[in-house]
Amino acid sequence: MKTLPEVRTVQHFINGEFVDGVSGRTFQSLNPATNTPIAGVAAGTGEDVGRAVQAARRAFDEGPWPRMSAAARARALHRIADLIDRRADEIALVECLDTGIPYTQIRQGQIPRAAENFRFFAEMTTQVPNATYPVEGAFLNFTIRVPVGVAGLITPWNTPFMLETWKVAPCLAAGCTCVLKPAEWAPLSASLLAEVIREADLPPGVFNVVQGFGETAGAPLVAHAMVNVISFTGETTTGAEIMRNGAATLKRFSMELGGKSPVIVFPDADLERALDATIFGVYTLNGERCTANSRLLVDRRIHDDFVGKLVERVARLRVGVPMDPATEIGPLIHPDHWERVTAYMEIGQREGALLATGGKRPAGLPVGNYLEPAVFTGVVNSMRIAQEEIFGPVLVVIPFEDEAEAVRLANDVRYGLAAYLWTGDITRGHRVAQALEAGMVWVNSQNVRDLRTPFGGMKHSGIGREGGHYSFDFYMEYKTIHVAQGTHRIPKMGPGEKERPTGFRGLGC
Numbered sequence: 001m002k003t004l005p006e007v008r009t010v011q012h013f014i015n016g017e018f019v020d021g022v023s024g025r026t027f028q029s030l031n032p033a034t035n036t037p038i039a040g041v042a043a044g045t046g047e048d049v050g051r052a053v054q055a056a057r058r059a060f061d062e063g064p065w066p067r068m069s070a071a072a073r074a075r076a077l078h079r080i081a082d083l084i085d086r087r088a089d090e091i092a093l094v095e096c097l098d099t100g101i102p103y104t105q106i107r108q109g110q111i112p113r114a115a116e117n118f119r120f121f122a123e124m125t126t127q128v129p130n131a132t133y134p135v136e137g138a139f140l141n142f143t144i145r146v147p148v149g150v151a152g153l154i155t156p157w158n159t160p161f162m163l164e165t166w167k168v169a170p171c172l173a174a175g176c177t178c179v180l181k182p183a184e185w186a187p188l189s190a191s192l193l194a195e196v197i198r199e200a201d202l203p204p205g206v207f208n209v210v211q212g213f214g215e216t217a218g219a220p221l222v223a224h225a226m227v228n229v230i231s232f233t234g235e236t237t238t239g240a241e242i243m244r245n246g247a248a249t250l251k252r253f254s255m256e257l258g259g260k261s262p263v264i265v266f267p268d269a270d271l272e273r274a275l276d277a278t279i280f281g282v283y284t285l286n287g288e289r290c291t292a293n294s295r296l297l298v299d300r301r302i303h304d305d306f307v308g309k310l311v312e313r314v315a316r317l318r319v320g321v322p323m324d325p326a327t328e329i330g331p332l333i334h335p336d337h338w339e340r341v342t343a344y345m346e347i348g349q350r351e352g353a354l355l356a357t358g359g360k361r362p363a364g365l366p367v368g369n370y371l372e373p374a375v376f377t378g379v380v381n382s383m384r385i386a387q388e389e390i391f392g393p394v395l396v397v398i399p400f401e402d403e404a405e406a407v408r409l410a411n412d413v414r415y416g417l418a419a420y421l422w423t424g425d426i427t428r429g430h431r432v433a434q435a436l437e438a439g440m441v442w443v444n445s446q447n448v449r450d451l452r453t454p455f456g457g458m459k460h461s462g463i464g465r466e467g468g469h470y471s472f473d474f475y476m477e478y479k480t481i482h483v484a485q486g487t488h489r490i491p492k493m494g495p496g497e498k499e500r501p502t503g504f505r506g507l508g509c
Contacts, residue, residue: 010041010187012048012211013194015055016204022047027213029187032100032331033321033368041187044212046220049179052208056150056177057226059205066147066175070126077122077173079200084115084165091192095161096322098188100331100369101285103323106159113449114165120451121471125173128472140483145476147175148252149228152221154214154242155190156234157183157333158288158391164193167231168207170471179208179227181218183234185334187211214238222246229254229474233290235389236415236460254464254474256290256456258389259417261438262410263293266403267302269422270444275306277446278395279313281420283373286330287393291418291440291447295386297406300399307356307377307397314395315357317373319365329393331369338369341392345374348385353396354378381409389415403432411437416458418447439465 009026011018021042028037042048060066065073084091091114092107101110133141153167160182171178182190190209197207210217222230222245229252232242236258243253263281265274281293298306320327332338345359358372373393379386386396400406410419419438423429429443439457442448449455454465464474 010039010191010211012042012044012052013191013198013207013209014048014052015059015208016198018191018194021045021212022051027184029098029185030334031097031368032333035335035368038097039188041184042211044181044210044217046216048210048212049217049220049224052179052210053150053221053224053226055205056179056208059203060147060149060177063177063203063205065172065177065203065206068175070128073173073175074122074125076200076202077118077125077169080169080196081115081118081122083196083199084111084118087192087196088112088115091161091189094192095159095186095189098186099157099160099333100322101159101288102327102330104325104327105284110159110162114162116451117162117165117169121169121173124170124469124472127469128174128476129469138484138486138488140485141480142483143478143480145174145472146479148475148477149176150226151176151178151475152224152227152230153178153180154218154221154230154232154234155180155182156290157186158290159285160186161189161193163233164190166466167233168193168197170466171231171475172202172206174472174475176229176475177206177208179210179221181210181212181221184211184213185337218242219245222251223249225249227251231466231474232256239462252474254456254466255462256466257417257460257462258415259290259292259457259461260295260387260389260413260415261291261293261418261420262295262297262436263420264297264400264406264410264422264432265299265302265306266406266421266423266425266428267299268424270424271302271306271422273444274422275309275313277420277422278310279317281446282395283314283317283329283393286332287373288333288391289447292391293418293420294390294395295381295410295413296395296397297400297409298397299406300401303397303399307375310395310397311356311375311377314373314375319362319370319372329373332371332392333369335369337392338371341371341390341394344385344388344390344392344394348376348379348383348396351383351385352378352380353383353385356397358393381412387413403428407432407435411435414460417461418442418457420446 025043026040096103231254322330353376358374379396433441452468454470455467456465
């Protein structure tokens, strides 16, 4: 059993220093396993956001970071990755304490991925493509990429450290500066990221953290006139409000929002692997995963056998304290979220679905936000439990008759983030994958990320894409430069009676 580190009061990180909030107010971060306070956290206000944005703006306008060579920025990002690896046990412990996610899942998956995010974008920063457009004998026209400016980064409470690095790494690689606003339900690991970045010796103001709530810290960050772009991961209605709040200053947005992703299982699939992937995709990370396959669409011919094995396996999943290596599902993030997820147990049964297993507080865990992993059967796709993002360890099962119905059911939600399908017919795999309304589709695979590919969703699941060079499309601007190589004709205006312009060809708007 690991020993948890001492968690001190969590401050803001502004201009290279940890500082208290202007108001002096704090809020408590709770341990999801006990709902007891584990830290006091600075409650950011508009004044704190203003200080952080000014530091980021000054670092961008006057500091060395945007003017460094790509190779120099890459070396700095590699230093950050090395420091994350060096402190991986400590970061995983704090993340486990703050989120309730099982320690093994954080330490073996999320923290190595956080370091890899920095290494990946360190390499990408030296490969930003430019282009030339010569006009023979007249012009050399070319495009370059320049950093967009100050980025506001608003991150969620599920796997917060990894998702913070997913935004911070490309932002810094592009030469931008940033202000990070972590989720108030899981604020602790952002402070560790600030320590790592300070130890990596980045210039002051390049990376800043303002802790606090969405209404009092997030909203001022979105509305601030000196912030050029906002990258947000979170719930769909919050994303819409952020866009409204930032519209007056014409911000660019990248939004990774909600999901209700299907996994489709055809009879000719490798059913054992499909079963493993279905369980992994919806129940790891306590079911609090944006790309969770929370709707199982299964061919009616194999429905009873497949679902029977599924329910039996889910009933055996080990729910327990996050630090126990045997734990597969820990507590949900917060009492409010526990109330919300458990409310769907009653909603689903009231709608006529059968709660085949789980959905109750586990025996022997009387405190904390624990919930047995649940499976609903007899579900109709119009039910709320099939349409709304529950964001917990809850799977709904819907049978289908044929491929056409499977596609129709899969697409019949407002979300379109991810989809998964299992089939032994690769032709059908291609056909169905292209018919699904989802930003990402995995065929005969669970959620295995390729960091070079675009990440994001369709419909109400988001706007824009990040990952690979697509991240640079967001954090960088195109600049086109036209260099004359001769004395091309320039029409004269106001020449008098003897010489009048005869035409204006090739002039831009």
